[in-house]
Amino acid sequence: MLLEFKDLRVTYRGSRGRLPAVRGVDLAVDAGETLGIAGESGCGKSTLAMAVLRLLPKSAEVSGEILLDGEDLLQMGWGRLRAVRWTGASIVFQGAMHSLNAVQRIGRQIAEPILVHEAKTTPAAAARRAEALLERVGLPASRARSYPHELSGGQRQRVMIAMALACDPDLVIADEATTALDVMVQAQVLQLIAELVTERGVGLMMISHDLSVLSAVCDRAAVMYAGRIVEQGPAGEVFANARHPYSAALSAAFPVIGDPAARMSPGGLAGDPPDPVRLPEGCSFRPRCAVAVERCGAESPELLAVPVRGSAGVADAARVSACFVAQEGMPVVL
């Protein structure tokens, strides 16, 4: 396993008391595998991403294990952690405008991690590598001399990708990497990410609220709700044939293009995600759930293998869902 979360819990201490953002996540990414993480804003998916390189604010209490190549990131000393940052795992941040330093040239920002991590590399060699990376992500090498504001949103996101690849990491985390882009540019950038993942064999953990983005790029997908994984399985299947009412609602929220019926009645989900300070008893999705049964209000469901439609009630080990209804083989949509 390249990356493994074991019972990861993140709690923010705030003025309103303790705020659990991630509540016991077990998740794994294999080398060369692409894992998508979906969920609404505030479900804890970005916290998960930032936890990997320990970039969370000081107010966050983190427990559990995050193993990168078998080494627990949460137990590392600062020196080792700095060495692992960007070489073991790197991040393509959301909102590339603010994630780049506005007063530094692009080339220097891409070359910076190379110079930090490879003591033997000269600045000139690092600059040449930065230019090569820019060309790889489809920008002219001369762009190295530009400032971030001189680029378009899509170009900046390409720069972020080039920067993330600078130290040849084993794992790349893309946190809403294409969210701010328009659809055409988004498609190009997704195409680029998919290419690079195959070409370099890096593991990719892609975080997005947009299911179409995840199903286009990812092998596997996990759906998060209120700080927990509620469903996991092969990406296409999770979204086409959800085994948790929340993932079903999430898929239905994106109308099918060309289907007039879907356009007239976009299947949104009523209500808001629960307040993390006052989570409901039992299943945290119950207040918004259309198929809830009595048991859902009393017990919190575990993430268990679930039978898939057409498999005659036999549980498929690749599909797990934290829903009592799905675990009994019942349909999760009305």
Place this chain on the structure above:
Amino acid sequence: MTDAPPPADGASTEAPSAGRAQSRRSPRDVNEHGERRVSSGFGRYLLKHAGGAAVSLLLVLFSSFFIFRLIAGDPIDQLTKERPVSPEQRAAMRAELGLDQPLWQQFWDYIAGTLTMDLGESFQYRRPIFDLIVERLPATLLLSGTGMVLAVVLGFWIGTRSGWKQGSRFDRGHVATGLVLYSAPTFWLGMIVILVFARYLGLFPVNGMRSPSTPPDFWSQAVDIGYHLVLPVLTYTAVVYAGYLMIMRSSILDEIGSDYLTTARAKGLRDDEVRQKHAVPNALLPTVTLVFLALGSVVNGSIVTETVFSWPGLGTLFVNSIFYPDRPVLQALFVLFSSSTILAVLCAEILYWFIDPRIRRS
């Protein structure tokens, strides 16, 4: 306020002067934006800001003439003080000082004179004001220049570290110390400094810029001036550095939650590298104007300090001229002080073009 006419005169002439400045400004602006098309972005940027500075300078020039005619009464009364003077003598003095001319003639002489560096003659020294300023300028530049550089460097250094570790003991201690010194009156702090370092400890001279007994060779003179410089510079720096500390601190605080700092951390940079390579360059941008304003006030920034330490600079000259009152000197110094600030701001704007790549776009 025995003489009613001069203030009334001054007041009546001020309104048209403001009107003239107004009418002068509008065709200028039209010129810059409409007729004169400058192809390069920098040319237009420079012209726009230089035009603004020129308008400000003109306003300073006009107002200086009238302000000091409003606040200082009839100079002949002040020059003769309580001595009995015959009307003939008064008339002769008026003629000698050029005060018998009509106001518009005096105004014209003043404008033409100032523009050609002929600043007139001082009432109290009976010497060309230009010479007086040239004599005293180096002493002022030495004192407040040294103090300003020290204050900026010290303030920025502490401010950066204070903001980076907001709420730490370093932060709280330095902010408290800085603000106490900042709010201390300069003359009071100066006297404390004199009391402690000159009177009790006897380490440094009390006043002046050099001792008469020092040999005339360059090095002895330099050492002697440096020795005299310590206490005034100490006082001056202590009073102003907290301003730079607070500005730099809040500028760092503005940057501290920024995403690009998270990127820098994720890349594996050490905390001090994140601060120095990423946070500080961004935080310095908004302080450039401030530094240049500071440079502009090097000429007039140390009036009180100079007075406390009898430093032979422009500040002492200014204070003496107020007490005399020496209207031509005040007038000239007012123009000098204001124009140095205006020019410094202009320099800051020009520099922005080169250091902040975002300005070139707009």
